[in-house]
Amino acid sequence: MVSSTFVPSLIMLSSAALAVASAIKPLRFANVKRQEAGWPDVIASSVINDTSSEFGLKSARWSSYEAPTFDAVFIPETEEDLSVGLEYFTRQNIPFLTKSGGHGYSTTLRQVQDGVLINMEKFNYSRVNDDFTATIGSGATFNDMVYAIGTAGREATVGSCPCVGVMGATLGGGVGRLQGLHGLASDAVRKVRLALWNGTIVEACDDVNPDLFWGLRGAGQNFGVVIETTFETYPATNDGFSYEAQMTFNASSLGSVVDAVNSLLPLDPALALVTIVAADPETLETVVLVNLVYAGPEDQGKEFAQPFVDLSVTTVESIISWVDLPTKGAGGFNNVQCIKGRRNSLYGLTNKVIDKPSVLEMADDFSSLVQANPALSASAFLIETFAVQGIDALPDDYSAFPHRGHLDHFFEIIVSYEDDSVAEVGDDWAMRWRDHFRNPNISGYDTVAVYQNYGHGDEAPSILYGSDEWRHERLTALKNSYDPQGVFNAYHPIPTAIEDWS
Template sequence: MRQATPGWPQSVALQVHNASWPDFTEASERWSTFSAPTFNAVFIPESKEDLAAGVGYLAGNGIPFLAKSGGHGYSTTLKLIQNGVLINMENFNYTRMSNDGTATVGAGATFNDLVQVLGAAGREVTVGSCPCVGATGAMLGGGVGRLQGVRGLTSDAVRKIRMVLWNGTIVEASDTANQDLFWGMRGAGQNFGVVYETVFETWPATNGGMNYEALLTFGPDAVGPVVDIIDSLMPIDPALAIGFVGGSNPETLETIVALVLDYAGPQRKGSKFTNLFKNLSITVTESMISYADLPTKGTGGLTLAKCINGRRQDMYGISTKKLNRASFVTMFAEFGDLIKANPALNASAFLVETFGQQAVKALPNDYDAFPHRRHIENLVEINMEYEDDSVAEAADAWAKKWRDHFKQPKVSGYDRWFTYQNYGHGDEPPSVLYGRAKWRHQKLTALKNTYDPHGVFNAFHAVPTSLADWD
């Protein structure tokens, strides 16, 4: 019989495991090992009361900790947690439908877990493209995805959040309870506590839950024309989602250009967009995929490759209003040169996500802490993936150079630098992630000082506790 971990409250001491536990690596491993946190213990709570007892103990004793709700989460700010405790929320993996159409989702559920239940019930909300991402973690930063033009952000569907504060207090935040906290949790939620459960509004599945998808591949010479066509579609149809990918063949190192078109509707409507690109393409694959299967079977199953843990993932993200043809043509050419000079980077890629904006923009700009309702037309993500650290310097320099290139107003189309915080690298000023309006700074700083007075939740893009630190 395993002995209780000394020092911890008796009620949870058997739920704490140190590095000698055979399953320690599996329970504590993260998607990215780049500039990552480290842990010497894993706490796996079995109930909200256990979670509250554990959080209160850790915060009260000055022990650094981080909660894990699923996969991903890669900001370099996470390295602030060293020799800490990982709170693994795997026992909170559930999604329960109610008769009123709401879904109660535990913090251990991934997007794939969530869509299985919603799909079976004929319901939907916006989820991200990658199946292994934690639904709760993504929601705290907003939650972009294919359906956002129709249903808004993932966080726009939230009706209640149940969570534990730094001192072990269990609270609920909603439009009628702790309204200030509810505002901040949707867009900056990593700053204020550990969520164990969220209630989402859901909607009847569009087109009976069936989505049209086209996967097209192109030669390198098509980069410019493809970018021009995407840009000409802005603002895109609310039911359309576009993913433009540049990568390489891991064996030949030859560059690859791919385009994924997802349309929440019938093939006859979705294929009209595919036809715009067909003459440029090398291959075209069209299919109808259910809402529940889209995260795993969409893009030919390629997104599953982004669910492998334990590799370096040096990521830079930025938002643009337009797609600058010359920039992408040059970037793609340089990407090919980078991979050939550094074959260990052959799993790297860059991605442009272009989603509908209509339902996102339909809500007022002060609806919640998400600041970018007018500034997420295109999401550019540069992903340097590797295991051999000899390429680390070259990878980071290249990715940062291009992120900095795209933040120029003449390139991005915006007058300032905007980055969706879930895609942030970790070196951005807080105002780039959380908005530049002074009233936002004042409101978020006040919330931080109220709900996290000791900086317990500072590891992921910490909101400043002083107004002077915003820029």
């Protein structure tokens, strides 16, 4: 049975919204401490180094697994500060990483050692313009964005976790519950203002730097530090209210839950499902949760939920505003996803089908893993099933995002722990099952595709950015043009030579 503490613990695991260690070369160009005396006067007061009492708070990130390390935090107050800082870091060969929400977890980030964290918290603003576009600063989280545009009677595709930074998620594509209606978050981007490696401030849109604009939407972490982004927004669906059902199941019902998910395919454009398999923290028994959100009338939402309700141990139904969904949805426990500092190792991929025999076998194996290693009890695997009509309505070359037509289900395997003694067994388990679900006979796709924001860090670039040669040529040309020094190589770097794509 499901214990009383299971649901809050399980929702923590739904955050999904890492290359072999020796294969990654550190970007350890300079020791920041030796550069302290040389900070330019205009930004010196915006630098916090690791002896400050504020350093831990300002440098904290969601995952401490294979993480970058920092000797200083730079908190620019203006774009001029940012420009000066970038020019200085590049000139002094100081590695740096930019933080919006701090949820990036790819193992490629560990290339940055003894670097500077650029904390964009002073750029946390969200405003709706007269033409109903929204201008979002790079320090804003999805919760900030949702509140601003939702209270104006508008909506857009956003991630499920309230504390994830808007910019980081959008630059990688930006999946979310409303993608069936409005496409990816990046599909709604109309203009980006950013600072390049040498501090130059540029804008990119359809009419200005259009090639850069194309690359920013899907591979954008490779080209600069975003200052702000302008998004198209849309009138609120169903007056801004959704039907939500939060349901728990015994492990013995998992096969029937998979059948129920499949019975709803293809999904209504306004429907989103998340299926989670995790461990009850008290009993360590495997349990299942489904979160169903429908941006439409309650009676239709109930109809979609009924196949699950018939199987569930518990069901909590509610009508919730889009503004409240990030923080109050799923019983309010989405906020637990924002806890920082655990070791979170994630493996993701996209599948065309949910192979029921494989899912059942994995659940049994997960039970054995947790029973033998209780320190892994916060681990889980989840399947996000979101509608795809809005994404697939756009042509394949619309942006650098490469996976249109390959987004039926997102599989995310999450190994979460605090005791390093279970690190190897947990990671081996996750990698083995990730590789199993990559098999074309299991995934339903001829090629492996991984949404780059869910990438572990050991994937070939063509898995993250697409296998088309024209994509490789275009992205490599952009990388060489806009980041010739490779200072933005810490997160899923684009190859600078065509032969390095495979």
